[in-house]
Amino acid sequence: MNTEASNIDRETVASFGSEWSRFDQSRLRGEELQSLFDTYFDIFPWGTLPASPEGFDMGCGSGRWAALVAGRVGRLHCVDPSAEALAVAERRLAATPNVHLVHASTDTVPLEAASQDFGYSLGVLHHIPDTAAALKACTRLLKPGAPFLLYLYYRFDNRPLWFRALWRASDLLRGGISRLPERLKFAATDALAAFVYWPLARLAGLVEKLGGRPAALPLSFYRNTSFYTMRTDSRDRFGTPLERRFTREEIRSMMEGAGLRGVRFSQGEPYWVAVGVKAA
Incomplete structure (x- = not known):
């Protein structure tokens, strides 16, 4: 990883490397894996993507979501700042030729601006010091009109x-x-x-x-x-050492501030999963 990366917490990166090495998700499969995948991706606009789209998984971890996304797309860049996590993802995705593993953080990912047809980051950006800046770094990679799926921990704004x-x-x-x-x-x-x-x-x-x-x-x-x-x-x-939480409206504001439009939220758990489209 580029040593100039600034928007990461190194203890948290190391913590996730340890987590995915132990829980490599090889035992998560079949109906449970598909059900969890659907929980996050049920609002993702698959039908709007172009033929053989190219996109990214920001903070891919063990590659559990990438394993199900890769078969739907042309090329998938799996990005993670943890070498340990990427080693787990490499084993899991070894038979998936359209996956490209990238050892980088949100602020060092070597993809061209406005080059990607879609992107997603699930359960990752709330473990980064500056979540809003990380989100802007993600949307910078998107083409105009490209969707971005985001899951951030909620601050219990809908709870008593x-x-x-x-x-x-x-x-x-x-x-x-x-x-x-x-x-x-x-x-x-x-x-x-x-x-x-x-x-x-x-x-x-x-x-x-x-x-x-x-x-x-x-x-x-x-x-x-x-x-x-x-x-x-x-x-x-x-x-995990670093954790941030956000209300639904804070997430909407960050997404719009990062250039996403038409932001909408999943109505069920987990809270909050949201999707928006990169503005023209």
Whole structure:
């Protein structure tokens, strides 16, 4: 990676390299992988792309989303600042010839401005010091009229006060766990997956079966996922040093400030997934 990269947190990059090396997503497949993919991409305007489009996955990590996007496009640039993460993605995407792995950050990616037909960044830019600048760096790569799909952690702007208070308490826990040595960090986040994620997710599943509203409960998003996904996301959520959160309107403002128009949001979990189109 270019040593001049400035808009990264090196501890966070190293943390994700460790995470994807352990949770390489090889066990995430079939219906669960497709269901999670659809959750993020259901608002993406595939039908507006040109024939054999060229685009980018900013912060590709293990390549789990790229594995499903690559078959729909002509060329896909998988960009990540972590060499460890790219090594995982390389193994996963070895049989996918139209994928190009790029070791770079948002501010050093070696793609020409206005050269890409689409782009996406899912669960990445909220782990960057200046999220707005990173988003502008992404949209700079897009051709006019090209769509960009974005997922950023939400600031619980659609949740009650008790839910926000619960998150504040959990964030204090994240601050401690994220500083632990890697072995202890994995042990702690696995314990959270087993004793917090799993019971709350299964409770939400029971509420759903009984005709209730599971979305009102914490961690209800995981009610139909595997324990492997819970372990992965627990490590992501509690083991990552840098995390930022945004309201829906803050995300809209950042996207519009980055030159995206027609911004619209997915109405379901996870919050907030949004898509916009690069202005002419």
